[in-house]
Amino acid sequence: MESNETPTEQELVSRASNLVPLLKANAAWTEENRRLHPETLEALADSGFFRLRIPKRYGGYEVGLRTLSEIVAELARGDGSTSWTAGVWTISTWIACLFPDEVQDEIFSTPDVRVCGILSPTATAKPVPGGYVVNGKWTFNSGAQQSHWNTNSAILLDPDADGPQPIMTAIPLKEMKIVDDWYTSGLRGSGSVSTVARDVFVPAERVLKMGPVLRQQYSSVLNADSPIFRAPLLPTACATVSATVLGLAKAAKEAFFERLPGRKITYTDYTEQAAAPLTHLQVAEATVKVDEAGFHALRAADLVDAKSASGAEWTLEERARVRLDLGATCQRAKEAVDILSTASGGSSIYSSVPIQRIERDIRTLNLHAVMHPNTNLELYGRILCGLEPNTHYL
Numbered sequence: 526m527e528s529n530e531t532p533t534e535q536e537l538v539s540r541a542s543n544l545v546p547l548l549k550a551n552a553a554w555t556e557e558n559r560r561l562h563p564e565t566l567e568a569l570a571d572s573g574f575f576r577l578r579i580p581k582r583y584g585g586y587e588v589g590l591r592t593l594s595e596i597v598a599e600l601a602r603g604d605g606s607t608s609w610t611a612g613v614w615t616i617s618t619w620i621a622c623l624f625p626d627e628v629q630d631e632i633f634s635t636p637d638v639r640v641c642g643i644l645s646p647t648a649t650a651k652p653v654p655g656g657y658v659v660n661g662k663w664t665f666n667s668g669a670q671q672s673h674w675n676t677n678s679a680i681l682l683d684p685d686a687d688g689p690q691p692i693m694t695a696i697p698l699k700e701m702k703i704v705d706d707w708y709t710s711g712l713r714g715s716g717s718v719s720t721v722a723r724d725v726f727v728p729a730e731r732v733l734k735m736g737p738v739l740r741q742q743y744s745s746v747l748n749a750d751s752p753i754f755r756a757p758l759l760p761t762a763c764a765t766v767s768a769t770v771l772g773l774a775k776a777a778k779e780a781f782f783e784r785l786p787g788r789k790i791t792y793t794d795y796t797e798q799a800a801a802p803l804t805h806l807q808v809a810e811a812t813v814k815v816d817e818a819g820f821h822a823l824r825a826a827d828l829v830d831a832k833s834a835s836g837a838e839w840t841l842e843e844r845a846r847v848r849l850d851l852g853a854t855c856q857r858a859k860e861a862v863d864i865l866s867t868a869s870g871g872s873s874i875y876s877s878v879p880i881q882r883i884e885r886d887i888r889t890l891n892l893h894a895v896m897h898p899n900t901n902l903e904l905y906g907r908i909l910c911g912l913e914p915n916t917h918y919l
Contacts, residue, residue: 531581532573534592540572541599548603549879555606555714556882559707560670565607574611575637578619580748583633587753590761590833594768594826601772602779605886606714608769610668613715616762617642620676622754623743624695625730632674632695641668641698642676644762644895644918646691646735648722650679656728657681659694662704667717670705672698675720678735691735694727701725711889739917752833759918760829760839760847766896767822767854773887774815774858780880781808781865788870798868807868814861818854825850844919845908852901855891859898862887 551562577593579585601608617640621632632638648661663677674697681692704719741757748754788798795801825847832839866884873880890896
C-alpha cells in the first residue's frame with residue numbers, strides 16, 4: 526500500500542476494516558502469546574497505521590480524532606488487544622509530538638516507530654548536569670515489548686524546586702528493563718508488561734513538566750499550527766481508548782449473530798433460538814446499548830476535533846464531559862456484551878468462541894482506573910454540583 530500520496534481519511538478507515546479478518550484469525554495466537562502477532566504488526570505498518578498521528582513533515586497523516594476513533598473501533602471488531610495496543614501507540618506517539626522538535630527528529634527517525642507510555646507517575650527523577658536520572662517501575666505498559674520508545678510520567682525530586690512535581694520523559698526501550706508479568710484474564714494480547722528504569726539518564730530536552738502540558742502549553746514549535754497538536758492530553762487519550770470499547774461491543778454483536786443460525790435453546794422446545802421472543806428482546810436491547818456507546822465515544826472525538834480546529838478554550842465542564850463519555854461508553858458497551866454473552870449459551874465458554882474473549886476484554890477495560898464508569902460519573906457529577914474536580918487528569 527506504499528504511496529507518495531496521503532490517503533484520504535475514508536481510505537484509512539477502509540484499510541482498518543480490511544484488516545478485521547486477519548485480526549480475527551490471529552486473535553487466539555495473540556492472546557496465547559501475550560503480544561501482537563508479527564503478521565498483525567506488518568499489516569498495521571502496511572496500512573499506514575503507525576503514521577496516523579505523526580506530523581506530516583515526517584511522512585505522517587495527522588488525522589483527526591473522529592477518524593482515528595473510527596479506525597481504532599474497526600480494529601477492535603477484529604481483536605480487542607490489537608485495537609487497545611494500537612490505540613495506546615497513537616496516544617503515546619501524539620505525546621511525543623509535544624516534545625521539542627529536535628526530540629521528535631530523534632524519535633521519528635525510525636520508520637513506523639512505535640511509542641508506548643504511562644501517565645501514572647510511579648518513578649522518580651533527580652536533576653544532574655545535562656538532564657535527569659530516572660529510577661522506578663511502570664506497570665500496565667501496553668505494547669512495551671514491541672515498542673521503540675516509552676513516554677512515561679515520573680515525579681521530579683528537585684531540592685531547588687517548590688516541592689515534587691510530575692514530569693513526562695521520553696526514553697528508548699533499549700535503556701529499560703522489561704518485566705514480563707502480564708498474566709491476566711483480559712486483554713492478554715496487549716502485552717501490558719512492566720518496565721523498569723535503573724539510573725537511566727534522560728537528557729533535559731527529553732523531559733516535559735506535566736503542569737504546562739495539562740494546560741496545553743507544549744514545547745514543539747513546528748507542530749504549533751496543527752489542530753491535532755493543539756488538543757488537550759486527557760481528552761485526546763480518553764476519546765482514543767473509548768473507540769476500542771465501542772469496537773468490542775460491535776464485535777460482540779457480530780459474533781452473536783454469526784453463531785445464531787441453527788442454534789437451539791437446550792431444554793426447551795425452541796429448535797431455533799432466533800424464534801424465541803427472549804432472543805428478540807436481548808438483541809434489541811443490546812443493539813440500543815451499542816448505539817448508545819457509539820454516541821458517547823464519537824461525541825467525545827467530535828468535541829476534541831471541533832475545539833482543536835477553532836482554537837477555543839476548553840471549559841472545565843467540557844473536559845469532565847469527555848471523561849463522562851468515556852465512562853458511559855464503557856458502561857453501555859459492557860451492558861451490551863453482558864446481554865449477548867448471556868444469550869450465547871454454555872457452548873460459548875470454549876476458547877474457540879470469540880465472545881468469551883470479548884467479554885473478558887470488555888470487563889478488563891471497565892476496570893481501568895481512568896475508564897471506570899463510576900469514577901467518571903462521580904467526577905462529572907462533582908462539576909455539575911459546583912465542586913472542584915478531585916483529579917488533575919482532565
